[in-house]
Amino acid sequence: IAKEVGKLLEMKAQLGGDEGKHKFVLKTPKGTRDYSPKQMAIRERVFNAIIACFKRHGAEVIDTPVFELKETLTGKYGEDSKLIYDLKDQGGELLSLRYDLTVPFARYLAMNKITNIKRYHIAKVYRRDNPAMTRGRYREFYQCDFDIAGQFDPMIPDAECLKIVHEILSDLQLGDFLIKVNDRRILDGMFAVCGVPDSKFRTICSSVDKLDKMPWEEVRSEMVGEKGLSPEAADHIGEYVQLHGGLDLIERLLQDPQLSQNKLAKEGLGDMKLLFEYLTLFGIAGKISFDLSLARGLDYYTGVIFEAVLLQQENDHVEEPVSVGSVAGGGRYDGLVGMFDPKGRKVPCVGVSIGIERIFSILEQRVEASEEKIRTTETQVLVASAQKKLLEERLKLISELWDAGIKAEMLYKKNPKLLNQLQHCEDTGIPLVAIVGEQELKDGVVKLRVVATREEVSVRRESLVEEIRMRTSQP
Amino acid sequence: IAKEVGKLLEMKAQLGGDEGKHKFVLKTPKGTRDYSPKQMAIRERVFNAIIACFKRHGAEVIDTPVFELKETLTGKYGEDSKLIYDLKDQGGELLSLRYDLTVPFARYLAMNKITNIKRYHIAKVYRRDNPAMTRGRYREFYQCDFDIAGQFDPMIPDAECLKIVHEILSDLQLGDFLIKVNDRRILDGMFAVCGVPDSKFRTICSSVDKLDKMPWEEVRSEMVGEKGLSPEAADHIGEYVQLHGGLDLIERLLQDPQLSQNKLAKEGLGDMKLLFEYLTLFGIAGKISFDLSLARGLDYYTGVIFEAVLLQQENDHVEEPVSVGSVAGGGRYDGLVGMFDPKGRKVPCVGVSIGIERIFSILEQRVEASEEKIRTTETQVLVASAQKKLLEERLKLISELWDAGIKAEMLYKKNPKLLNQLQHCEDTGIPLVAIVGEQELKDGVVKLRVVATREEVSVRRESLVEEIRMRTSQP
Numbered sequence: 019i020a021k022e023v024g025k026l027l028e029m030k031a032q033l034g035g036d037e038g039k040h041k042f043v044l045k046t047p048k049g050t051r052d053y054s055p056k057q058m059a060i061r062e063r064v065f066n067a068i069i070a071c072f073k074r075h076g077a078e079v080i081d082t083p084v085f086e087l088k089e090t091l092t093g094k095y096g097e098d099s100k101l102i103y104d105l106k107d108q109g110g111e112l113l114s115l116r117y118d119l120t121v122p123f124a125r126y127l128a129m130n131k132i133t134n135i136k137r138y139h140i141a142k143v144y145r146r147d148n149p150a151m152t153r154g155r156y157r158e159f160y161q162c163d164f165d166i167a168g169q170f171d172p173m174i175p176d177a178e179c180l181k182i183v184h185e186i187l188s189d190l191q192l193g194d195f196l197i198k199v200n201d202r203r204i205l206d207g208m209f210a211v212c213g214v215p216d217s218k219f220r221t222i223c224s225s226v227d228k229l230d231k232m233p234w235e236e237v238r239s240e241m242v243g244e245k246g247l248s249p250e251a252a253d254h255i256g257e258y259v260q261l262h263g264g265l266d267l268i269e270r271l272l273q274d275p276q277l278s279q280n281k282l283a284k285e286g287l288g289d290m291k292l293l294f295e296y297l298t299l300f301g302i303a304g305k306i307s308f309d310l311s312l313a314r315g316l317d318y319y320t321g322v323i324f325e326a327v328l329l330q331q332e333n334d335h336v337e338e339p340v341s342v343g344s345v346a347g348g349g350r351y352d353g354l355v356g357m358f359d360p361k362g363r364k365v366p367c368v369g370v371s372i373g374i375e376r377i378f379s380i381l382e383q384r385v386e387a388s389e390e391k392i393r394t395t396e397t398q399v400l401v402a403s404a405q406k407k408l409l410e411e412r413l414k415l416i417s418e419l420w421d422a423g424i425k426a427e428m429l430y431k432k433n434p435k436l437l438n439q440l441q442h443c444e445d446t447g448i449p450l451v452a453i454v455g456e457q458e459l460k461d462g463v464v465k466l467r468v469v470a471t472r473e474e475v476s477v478r479r480e481s482l483v484e485e486i487r488m489r490t491s492q493p
Numbered sequence: 494i495a496k497e498v499g500k501l502l503e504m505k506a507q508l509g510g511d512e513g514k515h516k517f518v519l520k521t522p523k524g525t526r527d528y529s530p531k532q533m534a535i536r537e538r539v540f541n542a543i544i545a546c547f548k549r550h551g552a553e554v555i556d557t558p559v560f561e562l563k564e565t566l567t568g569k570y571g572e573d574s575k576l577i578y579d580l581k582d583q584g585g586e587l588l589s590l591r592y593d594l595t596v597p598f599a600r601y602l603a604m605n606k607i608t609n610i611k612r613y614h615i616a617k618v619y620r621r622d623n624p625a626m627t628r629g630r631y632r633e634f635y636q637c638d639f640d641i642a643g644q645f646d647p648m649i650p651d652a653e654c655l656k657i658v659h660e661i662l663s664d665l666q667l668g669d670f671l672i673k674v675n676d677r678r679i680l681d682g683m684f685a686v687c688g689v690p691d692s693k694f695r696t697i698c699s700s701v702d703k704l705d706k707m708p709w710e711e712v713r714s715e716m717v718g719e720k721g722l723s724p725e726a727a728d729h730i731g732e733y734v735q736l737h738g739g740l741d742l743i744e745r746l747l748q749d750p751q752l753s754q755n756k757l758a759k760e761g762l763g764d765m766k767l768l769f770e771y772l773t774l775f776g777i778a779g780k781i782s783f784d785l786s787l788a789r790g791l792d793y794y795t796g797v798i799f800e801a802v803l804l805q806q807e808n809d810h811v812e813e814p815v816s817v818g819s820v821a822g823g824g825r826y827d828g829l830v831g832m833f834d835p836k837g838r839k840v841p842c843v844g845v846s847i848g849i850e851r852i853f854s855i856l857e858q859r860v861e862a863s864e865e866k867i868r869t870t871e872t873q874v875l876v877a878s879a880q881k882k883l884l885e886e887r888l889k890l891i892s893e894l895w896d897a898g899i900k901a902e903m904l905y906k907k908n909p910k911l912l913n914q915l916q917h918c919e920d921t922g923i924p925l926v927a928i929v930g931e932q933e934l935k936d937g938v939v940k941l942r943v944v945a946t947r948e949e950v951s952v953r954r955e956s957l958v959e960e961i962r963m964r965t966s967q968p
Contacts, residue, residue, distance in 0.1 A: 044604045044833055046558050047588050052601050055553035057610065069712035074895055076872040076902035078530035083521050083558060084590075103589075104581040108621060113522050115580075116561075126527055129519045136902075137530065142559060146583060158558050170905035171519060174884075178905075185895065299888040307885050359518055399553040409649075413774040420549055420660065427551035430653075 049149035051155025055394035060381050064374055065140065067189050068162045069307035072138040072181055077164055081135050082122040084144075088112040094121050094354070096317035097224050101145045103260060114300035115144035120162040120318070120351065120369065127167055128358030133365050153343065154376035167355070173289055176322045176350060177296035178307030179370040183326050183346045184302045186372060192345070192380055194329040197305055198262070200312040201290055202319045202349070207283020208310065211276040214247060221245050226259060227313035230344075234259070262309040265294050286321070293322065314349060321350030322368065327381075329491070330392075346372045391447070398464075398490040399450040401428040402439040411454045415464070419452075421484040426452075443469045449490060452482065524624035524632025524794070530869035535856050539849055540615065542664050543637045546657055547613040552639055555612050557597040559619075563587040564719075569829070571598050571792035572699050576620045590619035594638040595793070595826065595844065602642055603833035607642035608840050612759070628818065629851035640844030643755035644832070647764055651797045651825060652771035652846040658801050658821045659777045661847060667820070667855055669804040672780055673737070675787040676765055677794045677824070682758020683785065686892060695792060698718055701734060702788035705819075709734070714737040740769050761796070768797065790825060796825030797843065803855075815875040821847045873965040874925040874941075876903040884960040886929045890939070894927075897958040901927075918944045924965060927957065 020325060031315075046052060053061060072079075074255055091114050103115040116122050119139045127135070140162045149157050164182055166175035180197060187195045205226070209219050224243050234256055241247040242256070261267060268291050277283040297303040314323045326346040348370035355365035387390065401416040403409075409432045419426040428449065429439055436453075443451055453465040463476045466485060477485045500658035521527060528536060547554075566577055566589050590864050591597050594614045602610070615637045624632050636827040639657055655672060662670045680701070700716050709731055714731070716722040736742060743766050752758040765783060773780040789798045801821040823845035831839035856890045860867065876891040878884075884907050894901040902923065904914055911928075918926055928940040928949075939961060952960045 041834075042564060042833070044600065044835070045560065045562070046604075047560055047562055047586055050558035050560070052558070052604075052608045053556040054605075058554045058556060060906060061556075073871050074898065074900045076870050076900065078869040079533045081528040081536075083525035083527070085522055085525070085617075085633075087518065087520070087522055089517060104583065106579040106581045108579065110621075111522055125519065129521075130528075130529075144559075146585075152696070158560075166905070168905070171884075171907045174888075174905040174907075175890075181892070181895070285882060296888060299885055310802060316582055318876075358517070360517075360519070394553040395551050397550050410774055413649075413652075416654070417775045423549065425549045425551065430641070430643070430649040434645045469942075 040055060046312065047157070049147070049151070051151065051156065051158075056392055057378075057382065059394050060385060061374075061378060061390045064190065064377055065162075068186055068372055068374070069138070069140070071185050071189065072164050074163075075136070075164070075182060076187075077136050077138040080123075080126065080139055080361070082116070082119075082126055082139070084142070085113040085115050086122055086125065088114045090114075090125050090358075090391060091117060091121055094316075094318055094357070096220060096315065098145075098315055099447045100288050101147050103144045103146055116141075117369070118143050118316075119161050120165070120316075122167055123163070123167075123369075124354040124365075124367070125352070125358050127365055127367075131259055132167070136164075136166045138164045152379075154373075156375055159375045162372040162374055163369055165367055167365050169237065169366055173292045173296055173322075174267065175302060176368050177293055180293075180297060180324060181300050181302060181350055182305065183212070183324070183348075183370055183372070184300075184305060187326060187328075187345065190377060190381070192328055192377060193328055195305065195345075196307055196329055197324055197326045198307050198309040199290070199293070199322065199324045200309055200314045201286035202241060202320050203282040203286030203321060204277075204290065204310070207277055207280035207286060208255065208258050209282055209421065211283070213251040213256070214255070218245060218247065222247060222255070223313050224315060226311060227254070227315045229259060229311045229313075247413070259311040262307050262311070264303065264306070265291065268294065288431040289322070310426045314347065318351040318354045319349040320352045320491070321348075322347035324370075328376075343376055344373065345376050346370060354432060364440040382418070394449040395427075395446055395448075396425050397427045398425045399427075399452050400439060400443050400448050401426055402434070402436065402451050402453050403453050404436045404453055406433040407458075408454055411459060415452065415454055419483065419486070424486055450486060452486070455467055511524055522632070524622070524626070526631065526633075527625065531867055532853075534867045534869055535860060536849075536853060539665065539852055539856065540637075543661055543847055543849070544613070544615070546661050546664065547637075547639050549660075550611070550639070550653065550657060552611045552613040555601065555614055555615070556616065557591070557594075557596075557601055559617070560588040560590050561597055561600065563834075565589075565600050566592060566596060568789075569793055569832075571621075571790065573657065573693060576622050577617045578621055591616075592620060593618050594636050594846065595640070595791075596829070598638070598640055598642075598844075599826070599829040599840075599842070600833050602830045602840055602842075603621050607765075611639075611641045613637070613639045627854075629848075629854040631850055634848070634850045637847040637849055638940055639847075640842055642840050642842040644841055648771055649798075650769045651843050652768055652775065654823055654843055654960060655768075655772060655781065655799060655842065656775050656777060658799070658823075658845055658847070659780060662801060662803075662820065665852060665856070667803055667852060670780065670801055671782055671804055672799055672801045672821075673782050673787045674765070674768070674797065674799045675762035675784055675786040676797050678757040678761030678796060679752075679765065679785070680788060681784075682752055682755035682761060683730065683733050686755055687733070687760070688726040689730070693720065693722065697722060697730070698788050699790060700788045701730070701786065704734060704786045704788075710947065723770070734786040737782050737786070739778065739781070739783060740766065742783055764797070775931075785867075789822065793826040793829045794824040795827045798822075798824035799845075803851075818851055820851050821845060834862070852896045870902075870923040871922055872898050872902045872921065872923045873900045874927050874961050875923050876901055877909070877911065877926050877928050879911045879928055879930050883906040883929055883931075886934060890927065891927055894958065894961070897960055899958060917942070927959060927961070 042070055095117060097375050101116050105113040142158050142403050143161050144158055149155055206219055209222055212224050222241060223239050228237055232253055238252045242249050242250045268287055294303055297306055312325055325344050327344050349369040352366040356362045401412050401413055412428050416426050416428050449469055451467040457466055462479050464479055464482050465476045466477045531697050567855055570592055577592050580588040617638050619633055626631055628743055681694055683956050684697055689697050700712050703712055711725050716727045717724050745753050747762050769778055772781055772894060787800055802819050825843040827841040831837045876887050878887055887903050891901050891903050924944055926942040933940055937954050939954055939957050940949055941952045942949045
């Protein structure tokens with residue numbers, strides 16, 4: 019019997035598979051999402067805070083295409099290159115979706131021979147990564163980038179980038195945060211004194227970068243097992259990457275018998291000291307941690323690197339607060355523009371990228387929890403009628419209001435019920451209703467009703483616009 | 494000798510080709526462009542006008558991913574489907590870049606079972622078309638879409654879409670314009686009475702659509718030659734598509750012995766009459782032309798269709814003004830959402846799409862011609878110093894200003910020259926300079942300089958923020 023049932027089930031499954039002409043899947047591509055009007059309202063709040071900060075710091079804005087020549091992206095992202103989305107070869111140029119906004123920015127500078135600019139760019143980027151959407155990790159996501167390009171005195175633009183991260187994270191009130199800072203020169207110096215061969219610097223750096231997701235033991239075994247590093251070198255690295263602190267740690271490492279002998283490390287540590295002095299002047303050094311385990315994945319960094327993480331403080335018993343993930347990152351990339359310039363002319367750059375999806379998830383959850391009612395339109399008045407056969411009059415009135423710049427709606431029915439019209443206002447938060455009726459038309463007035471209080475006043479038609487403006491002006 | 498020179502030149506050319514390891518082309522992909530800060534400033538003006546109009550009409554806003562499942566786009570665009578950008582198959586789902594915002598909108602409605610919404614969506618779309626960038630035709634370009642979905646009384650939402658186009662084109666002051674209107678039902682009725690077989694309706698409609706780019710003779714020969722239509726049917730169509738007018742033409746066609754017998758055409762003409770009544774109430778009928786040659790390329794339209802064109806009036810001798818191209822288009826598509834719904838449930842929709850690239854080209858040329866100076870930042874004050882060794886003091890002051898919400902910049906030099914600092918203000922339009930010096934620090938003041946007048950005043954440090962706000966507040 020079991021066998022027969024099995025057969026029947028199999029036959030049913032086959033039939034199910036062919037059921038209907040075509041099984042169409044109604045979804046967005048893996049790792050992507052739509053934004054509903056409510057989500058857009060929250061998103062715009064976040065963007066407004068970020069843009070306000072970028073403008074406060076005097077940035078211009080640019081935009082670049084969503085795809086670049088495939089070649090433009092080649093050799094910029096190290097091990098992450100496999101995550102780039104390529105377009106199908108349909109004849110013509112080979113194209114890829116942008117992976118970040120930094121490489122297109124460098125291409126833009128080289129192409130237009132710009133050697134000095136402070137710009138922001140807010141746009142979507144694309145990575146064929148494993149999505150974890152509940153934690154705000156998507157394949158299509160926004161980056162909000164601020165970069166300073168130009169030959170300047172050391173660490174002044176770098177300090178401003180950190181100030182910007184501090185301002186934005188404070189402004190958005192996301193809870194406590196920490197900005198980790200390191201320098202690729204310090205890392206490279208550290209690798210050198212630990213006995214890592216030059217050719218393995220970048221790949222060992224990639225391993226160190228995984229320390230925020232894996233325990234040291236796993237990272238160590240990747241270094242030794244997969245990447246062929248000597249166990250002694252790995253252990254030596256293991257000691258350094260535990261270190262984090264402030265000016266005191268910088269001073270200590272400047273005295274470190276090995277690091278202090280390494281030219282790169284010494285340069286990096288000297289600049290790190292300068293950076294902390296500037297951060298102290300900005301009053302933000304308290305939230306900055308010099309952290310030798312911070313490596314950043316991308317190949318193109320050449321100096322200071324940093325990453326901001328939100329700290330979870332639910333549990334007061336825990337000694338150190340747990341990080342819930344990175345919300346901003348960046349660093350100095352002095353060689354990238356030169357990779358695009360035909361003569362290799364370098365333009366030093368430093369920049370920061372705010373990752374808004376994770377911030378957005380947090381704020382969205384917060385709004386849901388608070389039951390705050392978010393309006394998704396700005397409509398000031400609904401043009402309504404209490405009687406039938408007044409469609410023409412409603413059309414005439416609403417047209418007058420639109421032409422006067424009033425935000426107005428009406429129901430798209432010939433004879434809508436007053437109750438439905440009032441209900442629409444309740445549902446969407448429209449504060450006023452302008453009601454036309456036979457009598458009002460004769461008297462040259464409109465009845466203006468305040469939805470919240472149900473108060474009704476007669477307003478002369480020629481004063482209506484002024485009255486609506488007055489009653490809906492933001493204080 | 495000539496032969497020898499030829500050989501040498503050829504050799505040189507060959508060498509030139511292989512020169513360097515790799516010839517990297519520094520460009521954006523074909524048909525795409527970057528936006529410089531100055532271009533972005535113009536673009537934002539246009540967006541602001543369009544968004545203000547959409548909000549005035551009570552629209553919510555949504556966003557969707559830049560790519561969709563390839564299947565989602567299949568069978569929606571007729572002959573234009575060949576212009577869709579596909580992504581490379583890198584494992585997983587087959588994806589395509591969106592071709593417009595309408596199909597993703599319909600997919601969004603079906604997926605979320607939304608039967609009633611008024612939304613706008615501003616985003617880039619992608620078409621592998623032949624670019625003509627000087628005329629504002631790109632492969633990556635913005636669409637600004639406003640759509641009304643829901644079961645409503647006839648022609649009320651349709652009339653609002655035309656009102657919106659009228660408001661935006663008036664607001665942007667692009668010169669005279671005309672909005673052509675037709676109805677797919679009238680076209681189909683016309684094809685029927687002309688003797689076009691049902692199976693050829695869509696392809697003959699595509700031919701009619703080319704009338705704005707080709708003379709009738711060429712369109713006719715495409716119909717007869719390529720598409721196998723009888724010459725009589727083509728000539729019959731040729732008579733109809735010459736017609737354009739207003740209410741008078743609608744009345745005439747309602748009396749047309751053939752069209753009036755066709756159910757579809759009669760329905761379409763009846764609704765067209767209603768539409769013109771509403772447009773008259775809106776006071777915009779003067780700019781609307783009922784035009785039987787308007788067909789629109791896309792497959793999904795089912796009712797009213799429209800297209801706005803700018804009119805060139807350089808030459809007063811010309812009888813009829815020449816159109817310089819379409820800047821907006823749209824129509825009714827009552828079947829599209831049903832194509833995505835598993836049970837085929839329909840949601841009637843009508844919408845308009847504003848094509849901003851052509852508008853943008855016009856405004857950009859106008860700005861260039863006028864030599865208007867466009868500011869690309871909003872910086873209120875430059876923090877400067879006249880003496881050396883005051884970097885720390887500048888950092889402290891600018892940090893205070895940022896924290897108070899003042900838009901402030903400084904030069905990233907330890908000891909910048911005062912002249913360079915003032916020059917930066919001249920170049921970028923910064924109106925004020927806050928100058929710190931030894932004496933000012935002792936006295937607890939800052940010297941505030943007005944760039945335009947060179948006037949300088951001493952301001953107490955604690956009043957500086959207020960003073961800058963007052964002097965830079967917009968009237």
